[in-house]
Amino acid sequence: MSDVDVRMSDEDVRMSTPHVRMASSSVRRSGAGGRAGPEGPLAPRPGAPATRTRDFGRTTLKRRHREVVRAFAEALFADDAPPSAARLDALVDEIDRFISPASKTLRFGLLAMLDAVRVLPLVLLRRLATFEELPLAARTAMLERMEGARLAPLCLVFVAFKTLMTIAYYEHPGELESIGYPGPARVRHLHVAEGAR
């Protein structure tokens, strides 16, 4: 049988395939690395992977949400000292990039959760302050209460953002190394290959 009949526009421009035609005005090739430029909303962190398919350009977090995410992450990852300001700023961008492909409904839900975290000090700590205004020790205490709360939704909000943030935070080779991960080198498959020989 013949090839599929595909018609795409009147102003045809041949693409990489012999049969697909499309309007020249519609063809927007991605730039170097297939990503928006460093000034754009999808500015990748240094060394971020390049793909031929360009990411969608939307973002999710508004200013107040970014502040909550930053304050949450600072408490979550504080050891003897909190992470650097630059590291936290980059993490907020990464979280935004992570969640932005999700549906409108889910993104709305995540923002609503952040708004809830913002005002939770009033309920959990009896303090008239938003979450990001609390000192680090109080934020840590509040997150610990959320994690151990009997009310399952409180736990879920904590676990949802903790999971997102931890995945993004420990993606950096330096952070992975600091918790003992040696990198991508593997040896077991070499033993299999040797055995086969």
Add this chain to the structure above:
Amino acid sequence: MTGVVRGRELGAPVYAEADVVVVGSGAAGAVAAYELAREGLRVVVLEEGGHYAPEEYGAMTPSNMLGRMAREAGLSAAVGLGDTPLITTLAGKCVGGSSVLTGGVCFRIPDEVLHEWSSDRGLSAMTPERLDPYFARVEDRVHVETVPESMRSRSTELFVEGAKTMGIPMKSLRRNTRGCHGASRCNFGCPHQAKMSVDISYLPAAREAGARVFADALVERLEIAGGRAAGVRGRFLDQETGEPRVPFTVRARVVVVACGSLHTPILLRRSGLDAADIGRHLTLHPAYRVSALFDDHVGGWDGALQSVYCDHFADEGITLVGVYSAANVLAAGFPGVGKAHRRLAEQLPRLAVFGGMVHDEGGGSVRRWLSREPLITYRMSARDRGRLFRGMQILGQMAFAAGAREVMLPLFGATPFKSRGELDFLTERPPAANRVECMAFHPLGSARMSAGPRGGVVKPTGETWAVDNLFVVDGSVLPTSIGVNSQLPIMAVATMLAQGICDDWSRLARRAA
């Protein structure tokens, strides 16, 4: 062979004509497209997700992969009704679908499940003998092989040792791999293209046979005229907003739906099908991980992500499967905040992980609601809750039997357990199930097959009872949960149903004319 067209790069409407349009490019859609195209049929494949070349997977981090290639950036979940966990449901949204994000574990459908389908439900083609050639065909193409013992990670070896101490046998798994390097991140795209996901094994062959594949193509409605499917229409997603923009129409004599159990019911409903069973009977195989810390170095990241399983408790509806994951994903599972979390995260090299899965009796449903994504609800039965906690207890006991110092259960807010006796509460005084961190990777049954028009959505041929020339070939047609990983069964059933379309083509084409 032609490449995959990126719909997000198109700016003008598209019209196409074909013999068959396949909606979805995952384990079912890719297989169906290949089987139909190799018979000489003109096939168009429409995939809502984006297209990424397998060579690009290794450069992407887990969050990159989830954001680009998983539904809802990996945050999709089934809402628990009653005493039921919130169950995160990982599903692919990319060319290759969920096959890109699976661990690659390959099981055939257990004989006892097929016996129930063929004997009790009257699905006479669903027998081990009748399905054998289709399983064999798929296993050959995706290179199903037994994971050698030497590829077991130290994490897995420890659980095997613990099981052996308890007298519990473990078996080697089969996976669809060729040249696995043991990177332990299969579920974020194989960095070595060793996992034979359908974007590597089937779609190139389908394209070679003439199938055309469009990415970023959201099918919004099936075209139905006079009780017969006549094509589909939808819109390509916009490069900037990710929302539907440029329209497309594909006219076809046969429409094959393969959007998976979570989206097939949505498309059918949106297109006007109103059978009561559409979206009901969803099963999930609720799954969980139990982690353990040992005194010695484990380094569980070196070895196959999944290499052994245990069917010793199959009669209790529990399957245990070795598992690991990317280091940062495992770190997310540690409890605590600040220093407490850091203390545990720094013990990652001494961490071993094992997984369990419940052969569930269903209780799920898929409905349309506010956005394009479905509302998934799930009500876990008391029987399955018991299985959930029993499986956790067994895994915890195995870990202690292997010498674990601490065991971490997937319970919100739970601190590590220090002794085997501390796990007794799981079966004696089980906690609320909604405190369990639960996952699902095998949604099935939401448009199930039935021998008669009552009680199901599709005929044994995969054609819907309601609309002629409209077929469903994905996991949603499986009538019950199967208790094992579903990728290979979905592919084998899709092969069988696609073969049936080819065999019946002259009648279907005549009907379309």
